[in-house]
Each structure stands twice: as structure tokens, then as C-alpha cells.
Amino acid sequence: MTGITPGSTAPAGAAVDAPSSAPGGLVKSVVALDRVVIRLAGDSGDGMQLTGGRFTSETATFGNDLSTLPNFPAEIRAPTGTLPGVSSFQLHFADHDIMTPGDAPDVLIVMNPAALKANLPDLPGGGLLIADADEFTPRNLAKVGYASNPLEDGSLDGWQLVSVPLTSMTTDALADSGLGKKEAERSKNMFTLGLLSWMYHRPTEGTIRFLERQFRRKPQIAAANIAAFRAGYNYGVTTEAFAVSYEIKPAPMAPGKYRNISGNQALALAIVAAGQRSGLPVFLGAYPITPASDVLHELSKHKAFGVRTFQAEDEIAGIGAALGASFGGALGVTTTSGPGVALKSETIGLAVMTELPLVIVDVQRGGPSTGLPTKTEQSDLLQALYGRNGEAPVPVIAPRSPGDCFDAALEAARIALTYRTPVILLSDGYLANGAEPWAVPIIDELPDLRVDFATEPNGEDGEFLPYLRDPETLARAWAVPGTAGLQHRIGGLEKADKTGNISYDADNHDFMVRTRQAKVDGIAASLPPTEVDDPDGDARVAVIGWGSTYGPIGAACRRIRASGRSIAQVHLRHLNPLPADLGEILARYDRVVCPEMNLGQLAMVLRAKFLVDVQSHTQVRGLPFRAAELAAVLQDVIDGTTGTVATSDSSSDTPAQTGAAL
């Protein structure tokens, strides 16, 4: 909780080492920092995501805490050098635990004029700006409307500009590689990575191993990339352009084994783990869709774990096949994004009616319709809760960070298998592609997900009653085809209680609708008490969120507390059913604020369920909240509630964006 340096701008700090001598007698100094935010920006074809990913891995291995924000266009290759084609990767790393990828970069690396134009507004004055001078050609400048070269016309005097010919230095370094100029130029991202690795004292072995592995069938390309990477590093050692390098010490972390993990990776691994812990074969039915496809890719690699992956002809077939597999005793899973959930709605209803386990993963993106496929949003909450015909209650849960996708997906599997119900897991684009260090779990400590299949008649007359329920969970008996003597029929028509036969009886329908609801409501009894984070214990304002806003809200709360104010943070994992103690908790506070990346969907649910006057704060920009902006909003609420003004001021100079309540 210490070491918050809000809005730290240009790398600055205390020199920890005496100036050291580099080859050639150059004097270089090392400066210690507690945190830094780097953003790499270039053309979609420049490999910024790969470079960012590698720098992240190096940073994770080094032991810093970190959080990442990849940001890329939906087009695979927009026209080269244009604004729509700009792709960026932001990494925040620190010697303490951090919660967000950072509001603004301290260091911006731009590979062309378009990247400069698109990203400069985010770089605070005085920030370090590194530009590939080779790409600032008249033609590239004209493409984005620069009348003169900003690297030379003085317009960047407000920043620490370092103009470096990254491209030509890369081709020079690869002069003997046997590669053509065009091919050699493609390694400029590795040259850049080498330079950054020197600048921030990152370990390099991992990247070299990675390149050898990645290009093992193209040794010439592997050698060229490694050569470019080393040349970039050595350039940092020898150049006069950079007199300072920076050291960010490892963050203290609890003992254990760690790895770097993205949300989609964590989610996929959890599904494999759920199969192992339940003993059931896993069946994933999915249709490619951004930003969920990586879960399909990852799971398709794990066939050795009994995971079957089925790339279906459409979203409906994906969930249909998963439900068919569940009928047969598998753990059926389908992965998609918001538009896919819309298509799957009818089958989710069938799963509600047939009361079979099914995990539906919705990696949310900007909507409506095709919306913003590569950007993040939380606007599928109401679709997940209510987007079906009839009274079709479905448990809904959401992870709060990339690593938490693992625990949330296991929880989804637990609920699905225990209660025989479809469960919707609401991840989002930010969690899916963002990464953080993750404590590798110990297998024996993962939940035991074993199920009891029905193996014998359960009726008084020796018959099998597929809709006879467990009195505690209200889960129905699950007999898989092949089980002797228990053959039965299920389907979408209303079921008679116990027998599961078709029934149009009025009283039976009323009973079954209420029973299905009671089953889902009853899940709340299996949930632990809601955690309220109020270290001061005297907060009169609570902030409540769900999903990926956990990081920004948490970071905002730290700022609030650092300013001498108190605030309580509640973050929901379970959105249906809501925790049993939530209404009582919310009633304790004078004000409840709910920040969401939608127009107030959870706020509306909380108002409806608990009659609490929730204040909604919303943003739908396709990007996560900025902690400073959220802190300003929360501070206004606190000060308005208490009528006092705390002494220090942590608000940022960026005005907060207050959205209207729904």
C-alpha cells in the first residue's frame, strides 16, 4: 500500500549508483524509480504487441509487479502509416503492487508519425519521447497531416525528445545477415526492445530463448532478430543519446511460484483444471470471435487433458454442441463475445429448462452490434442477467483481473456442475488481453469438482425421476445416456415436476418457474461473506464495482486514502445471485457510487434489488477507467457527503467524466 506516486511524470529519482563507465569512456548513471509506465506505439505491422509482450515477460521474470493494456485496431492491417492502423501496448511496472496499467505513459516510443499523432496527447509534458527518425519521411508525415517534421520543428520542445534512426540502425546491424532490406527492417521492433531492455535493466535471456523457439524453422530469421535485439541493447550501452538507465527493484511478493498470465490464458487453463478436478471430459464448442478466440486457441492445444475443441459452423452450433456434450456427461463450455451471446440465448434457455451444466464465457467488447471488437466494455451485464425469453435465471459471475479469470472460471464450473445450470462468466477485452504476474496455484488446493451421476432409480416405484431434486441445492438428478435402466427424455417444453414429462398444467408451470428461480437464488447460500475493504473503518461512502474495473477502482481508493479520506470498496464476483449480505452492507453507507464501463447496468440492478440510491458513474470509451479521474469523482462524493475538505489534493488535472445515471 506504500509507494504510490500519483502521476509520476518523466523518469526521475535518486541516482543509486555512482556513474559507471561504459565502453568508450562514456559516463552513464543509473537512476532508481519505484514505477514506470511505458507505451510502445507503431503501425499494426510493426509488431508492437509482440514487443510489448516480450518486454512484459522480461519484466515479470525480473520480479516487478505489472499490469498491461494492449490497444489495437480491429483491422488486421489498416493502410500502413495511417492513424487507424496505429497499435499500442502500455505496460506499468513497479517495485510495489499496482492495480492498473497506468493512466498515462511516462515514456512513449513511437515508430512512425501516425503513432506520434495518435498517442502524444496522452504523454504528460516533460515525458520521455523516443521516435524512429527514419520513419518521419515527407510521405509518412503527409499521411497524417503534419505540415513539417515535428522531430525537427520544435513543436515537441515540451517533452524530452530522443530522435533515433531505429530502422536504419537495425538494417545496418543486419547488413551481413543475408536478409533483404525489407526483411531486415522488420526486426526494428527487436532493436527497440533491446534498447528498452538496456534502459530498464531487463534480463535478456528469455527473449533470446523465445526468438530461438519462435523461429526454430527459420534459423536465419531467428539469428537476425537476436542480432537486432543485441544491437539495440549495445546501442543503449554506447550511445550518448541516453545518458541514464533506470532501475526498478523487484516488488515484494508472497513466496511461491509465479508466472505472467493474460486473462484469456488464465480462463483457458481454468477450464482444463475444471476438467481435471471434476474428472469429466471437457467439450468446448466455439465460433471464432474477437476478443474470445484465444481461449479456443489455447484449449485446442490441450487435447492430452481430454479436452475436445469443436470449431462450430456458427455461435448457435457452438453452444448446441456443448450442451449435447453436457447431456452426455461432459463439462460443456462455449466461449464468445456479446454478439455471440445474443445468438446463443435460445440455447441458454434450453440449458435452463433441461437443467444441464454449461459454462458460457462472454469476453465482452464494445457494443451494440459489431461495435468495437477489439476494445473493452461491460455492457453485456443486463444481457447476461435477463437476455432470454421467459423466466430464465442464469448465474452470472465476473473476474476482476487477468489472473482472477482462473478462479472465476473454476467458480463458474463449480456452480454449473453442482446446481446443473448454465453459468455465464463475464470477462472483457481488457482482462482478456491484459496481463499480470500470477501466483501459480497448487493443484491439491483447487476446488474438488467431482459430480454424482445418477446410477439407480430414485422413484418410490422403482422408476427414474430425472427432475427429482437434491433438497439442499435443488439440483436435479443427472443420468447420462448409457446408464442402465435410467433412460429418459428431456427438452424445452415445460417439465412436470419430478417425472420431467411434458406438462402444460398451470399449477405445475407456476411451481417449476419458481423452483428454477429458487435453485439459482439458493446459490447465494454457498457464497462466502462479501469482503468490504475499508482499512480506516470509518468510511461513509462506498464504491461498488464488478469485473475489470477492480484495478482502477482500487487504485482510485488508494489515492483517496492517501489524501486522508476514507472510502469502502466492495467488488462483486457474483452478479446473480447477488451475495445475501449485500443489501445490508450497502445500507450502511451514506452514499454508494458504482463506476461501470456501460450506462449504469449494475447500478440499476442494485437500485431495483435493494432500494439503495446508487450513484452511477459511467464511461464507454473502449478503454479502462483512469484511476486519477475516478479518484476525483469519489473525492467529490466524499466531500459532498461529509462537508469537509481533506488537506491534500490527489486529483489529476484531467477532468473526470461523469456519466449520467441510467
Added chain:
Amino acid sequence: MTAIESTNAHVHDLGMPGNPISAAIADSVAVSGEKQTALKAKDLKTDQEVRWCPGCGDYVILNAVQSFLPSLGIAREDMVIVSGIGCSSRFPYYMNTYGMHSIHGRAPAIATGLAASRPDLSVWVVTGDGDALSIGGNHLIHTLRRNVNLTILLFNNRIYGLTKGQYSPTSEIGKVTKSTPMGSLDHPFNPVSLALGADATFVGRAMDSDRKGLTDVLRQAAEHQGTSLVEIYQNCNIFNDGAFELLKDPATGTQWTIPLVHGEPLVFGPGGASCVVRDEVGGLRIAERNQVDASEIVVHDAHRNDPSYAFALSRLSSQDLRYTPMGVFRSVDKPVYDRMMADQLEEARAERPADLAALLAGGDSWTVS
């Protein structure tokens, strides 16, 4: 039936002897006794009242299926019937097997997931012309191209019955129905042509009232490894009565029906007066036998790998049923989807045994002490 593969045999730390599905089935056998494979038709009936309209062709098909299935020697418990929505899709409720009455058009997708994950089961799909060819057309063609081990019974009555009489994708052009008072403008599908276009490995056609012919096609379909599609002409006596009368009426049926028997010359009609010969452009045509040399008559070969012959056969039909080949158009061997999927799992396991701890740790972990 083959034993279920133990997909998670290595999960011994949970104290489970192999796959919990296999374990549950073994336990059930211990309680209820061995699954019976010597069945009679009545063993396949349920206690549910059959609720099709009196005189519906579906009754005839249900009886034929119940009479024929025991001859396959498959236990009731190992059969699953998955249906969509429509009159025909009530079928599972009347069969004492496992079953799922699912969603309009989606039965092939649901059955694919079941069959692909449980190769030990005999999975059947019962569907209709609207269910399979309109709302579920996409799933049908993709299931056929994948060659999942399923038997699909497509009841074609050329009308929407359950919604009370709208035209269907197999209704003839110009059809006057509640939704087409001035006649349908839609060109109909020929389901057999459609299936062959999707490279279906088994395609047959039969008539609801022809018990012998229907049973014969069903048997071949059930024995086929891969997806079998059987189009069954089925009379809807309420909304499209007599749709197939031309073929059912003994007086005209012989004239217009072309029986398909593998290895036999395609000769039909009263006194065998008509036959099928090759036309000048690579297709097939009908000829009078006395107009052609016997050597020109096509000998039916259902096992021909190239589907264009079977397709040409299917195109002998016109919408008014004048010339309707009945029987098995195509039956060829091709790798089966669920088997291949299981093989990939085996291969992956042989290459690198599953190790969850290693998977979770990944390649680049570090330890904080």
C-alpha cells in the same frame, strides 16, 4: 458397443477409477443388471400418449422404427434420439431410449456434441423439412460434411404442420397456403440433392407407408459409419394431404418410382418398361427400354466415391414427383469425425502426457522465496 475411453485416466489423485461416466454406467449395471439388447418393439414404447393427429404419417414411421430397431442389437440405454421442433420432433417422447427434444433447427448441432464426445452411443436425429432445411439448414450441411456418426431421419411432408399450414422449403413453387394465398414464390430444395451437395456419405429416401422399403433404408443408414441422412416422405393428412399420393397409389406409383438397388440395373415402371441411361452431357435421363441397348442401362452403384452420379440420380426427380428414385443413393466410407477427434486426443496424450501442474506453471515461471 465399444467401451468409453477413459479420457481422464490419469486423474488418480481424486480417487476416481478412470472416467466418472464409465464408472456411473458400470455402477448402474451393478444395480439394474446388464443392459438388454434382445428387445421387442414394445420395449421401445413409452408411457406417453402419442399426440399426433389421427392418420398422420408419423405413426407409421414410429411403428416402423420401433419394429426395426431391436434388430440392431443395441440396448435402449445406448440409444439417444435428439430432435428439433415440429411435429416430427415429438418423436423422442415416444421412444423408450435417452432423448432430447431441443430447439428449432439445432438438433444436428446438439447431436454432434453428444456423438463427438460419446462415440459409444448410437445417436439419432429426428427432424422435419422446416426444421432441417429452413431454420436448421446450416447445421445440417455442416454435420453432413463433417461426417459425425449420426443417423438423421428427415420427415418431409412439404408443409409446416405444427404452426398450422405455412409453406416449407420443400413445398412446390406456386403452393397456396395460409402464408402464400397467391402461391409460393420460393423454389424448393430437393433434400437429397442438398445432402449430396454437402458431400454426405450416406443418403437415402423412403416412403412412410412402405414398411419394407423404409426398414431396408433405415438398416443401411444405421449400419453406416458417419452421418446418414434418410429423407422420409411423410403424409400430413391435415395440411398437405395426399402430397405423395402419386407414388403411394399402386396404379401410378410403379410408373414414377425408380427403386434403387445396389448392383442392379435401374429398370422400373410397369413391366420394367423404363430405365435410366446416361445423357449426352454427363448426367442421367429416363429412357424407354425398348429404345436403348441393354448395355446402356445404368447399373446402380451406391458406393461410387464421386458424388456426381448420385447427384445426377437425385436430379431425375421433378417437383411433381414424376420420377422419384427411392432407396439408397449413396453409401461411401470416409473417416468419421468423432473417431478422428478421439484419435487426436490419443495422439496428443502419447506425445506428452497430461501434467496439470506443469501446464499451470507454463514455460517462464519464477519463484519468490
